[in-house]
Amino acid sequence: MSKEALWTKEFLLITFCNLFLFIAFYYLVVTLPIYALQELNGSEAEAGLLITSFLIAAIIIRPLAGKWTITFGNRLVLFIGLFLFLVCSSLYFLPETVLGMMLVRLLHGIGFGIATTAAGGIAANVIPPSRKGEGMGYYALAFNLAVVLGPFLGLTALHKGNKVLLFGIVILCSLIALVIGLLLSNTKGSASLSTSNDKERRKFDIVEKSAVRIAVVASFFAILYSSILSFVPVYAEDIGLLQVSSYFFVVYAAVMLLSRPLTGRWLDRYGENAIVYPSIFLFAIGMFLLSSSNSVVIFLLAAALIGLGWGTLFPTFQTIAVQKVTPERSGLAISTFLSIFDLGIGIGTFLVGIVMTQMSLQSLYFYSSFIVLFGIGLYNFLHGHHRGAVKGAVYERRTHSG
Structure with a gap:
């Protein structure tokens, strides 16, 4: 019996989409606290809140995003999340206070939470069941590579001391993720075999x-x-x-x-x-x-x-x-x-x-x-x-x- 294909176009696209999302995330984890201290005259506690607020927004939105993937399909939800992520990436130039930056971080976290939820759902659907462990392992590898690439790019950009370069890299990563997401075919998934009563009950599942x-x-x-x-x-x-x-x-x-x-x-x-x-x-x-x-x-x-x-x-x-x-x-x-x-x-x-x-x-x-x-x-x-x-x-x- 031949092995089911793992390295399909859809799997490669969603893995690279996830990679650029997380590169942008870890890039900002390294750069934003330093930027807040040096450019926005924030305290160390306020700098830490810029990271925490992003995660809180992502955590809060994810249950709703998961529900939306059932109603509207993974691909549409992914596009919405990626588009919001890109828009918010371009807003980092604007804030002149830590409070303003925190508002951008909250919106950015919402886009991130939506996009990563839908991306994970797509990955789970395009991986053959018999190779689920292997496929999810490679998919998660994008997350781990971003731990290295994001901070490396961030520290390099900080040394240049250029605001345009600093946030331009975030916009570029976000744009690449969006373009890759648009190349995906419809991966909503097969229809549910649940009964109508079960479907009605699950309408409110988050x-x-x-x-x-x-x-x-x-x-x-x-x-x-x-x-x-x-x-x-x-x-x-x-x-x-x-x-x-x-x-x-x-x-x-x-x-x-x-x-x-x-x-x-x-x-x-x-x-x-x-x-x-x-x-x-x-x-x-x-x-x-x-x-x-x-x-x-x-x-x-x-x-x-x-x-x-x-x-x-x-x-x-x-x-x-x-x-x-x-x-x-x-x-x-x-x-x-x-x-x-x-x-x-x-x-x-x-x-x-x-x-x-x-x-x-x-x-x-x-x-x-x-x-x-x-x-x-x-x-x-x-x-x-x-x-x-x-x-x-x-x-x-x-x-x-x-």
């Missing part, structure tokens, strides 16, 4: 219940991961490795890129438990090594293990979230998953800021390496004890479709 449990698990790990995403450069300076801090996420992304073909196929072949449990251990070991870093080698080895551990967990959890839903509800499943996941990132960033007043980042990473292991019990309780859930769902879908 949450995909089947995705909540795995999203809570992902949110737990996101709380811990947020300390790496936001504070590794600060930690590198503390331990005298600032000169190699930029290589942390380069190694992180390289390991994910090299491991993705294997981990995705293993997920489809052996089920999620065979991937999740080892990945949690690798994540924990990586955090422990990070806390013990006293040389470049240990620091970058920690990056590699965290990339292999967390970098495998995130797409696996995302795959589980969409695996059991019908195509027209995939957008709702993605919105549920990402909303709860982003909440974890937001809570984590807030908690880390508080904890840092009581202990060093080195101590935080040390204790976090053991807290990560508690995730084994949480995952097992909420999902893992249903052995072979993903494999069973794949088999069930293929049986019904043919």
Whole structure:
């Protein structure tokens, strides 16, 4: 039996669309706080709120965006989100106060939340069921590559000190994402087989219940991961490795890129438990090594293990979230998953800021390496004890479709 095609035109387009969306996001995560401090005379707290307000807007809009994908289809909702994202990208030139910038950030977050929800739904629909783990892994890789490319472009633009260049790059990334989105064909999904009463009841759904449990698990790990995403450069300076801090996420992304073909196929072949449990251990070991870093080698080895551990967990959890839903509800499943996941990132960033007043980042990473292991019990309780859930769902879908 021949393998179902994964690298279709639609899959490539939606993956690259997602890549440019997240490059713009991480680009602004790095540049906006500095811009607010230097150009808008804002405080450090106000600079932090520019990031938080964006995430809050995205979290609030995603459940509604997921509902809209059912009513109007993923492609139309994606276009609306991308168009709003582009319009808001061009507004960054205007604000002269932090408050004005925060309003732009709120609107931009709405566009981002809508676009990423619909994009995730499209990706879930165009990936063959038998290669869902592999496909969602490659799709999530765009998110991880953006973690490297966005800050790299942002720091480069900041050094130039040119406002036009600074925000022009955001507009360019947003425009590319919109053009790519327009090239997609209609991917609304097949018609629902639900009864009319069930359809009427689901009219008011804004949450995909089947995705909540795995999203809570992902949110737990996101709380811990947020300390790496936001504070590794600060930690590198503390331990005298600032000169190699930029290589942390380069190694992180390289390991994910090299491991993705294997981990995705293993997920489809052996089920999620065979991937999740080892990945949690690798994540924990990586955090422990990070806390013990006293040389470049240990620091970058920690990056590699965290990339292999967390970098495998995130797409696996995302795959589980969409695996059991019908195509027209995939957008709702993605919105549920990402909303709860982003909440974890937001809570984590807030908690880390508080904890840092009581202990060093080195101590935080040390204790976090053991807290990560508690995730084994949480995952097992909420999902893992249903052995072979993903494999069973794949088999069930293929049986019904043919």
